[in-house]
Amino acid sequence: MAEKNYQIRVFELVRQIPYGRVSNYGAIADYLELGSARMVGWALNSSFSGGGVPAHRVVNRKGELSGRKRFPTPTMMQDLLESEGVRVENDRVVEFKKLFWNPVVELDT
DNA sequence: GGATTGACGTCTG
């Protein structure tokens, strides 16, 4: 069973997200060829079970902290991002497009 | 085993 579950792939990729950077579900789904951005979010739902997965760096395409409610505390996600230098306002990442980290471009190319 | 839900995205109106 050398093949890892798609969840593990998501964890590995999320772990590769640099400090002060954020990514979105579509990019991860596209890079891992999951076929659906929902799979990414679903996988990240178990990210806390895996541990060490900076899921707070993964947001939806709008830059919203959609999964903040899945965190132990809704404010934790925003606090973590701000702690990394990522400004978050109204539950949305400021300059999201600028801080966006695309695995396909950063890793594949 | 069928129906519903889910941290989303893209298309059409």
Added chain:
DNA sequence: GCAGACGCCAATC
């Protein structure tokens, strides 16, 4: 440009 509907695959009920 904004709003609504559909599609995606997997897990849970």
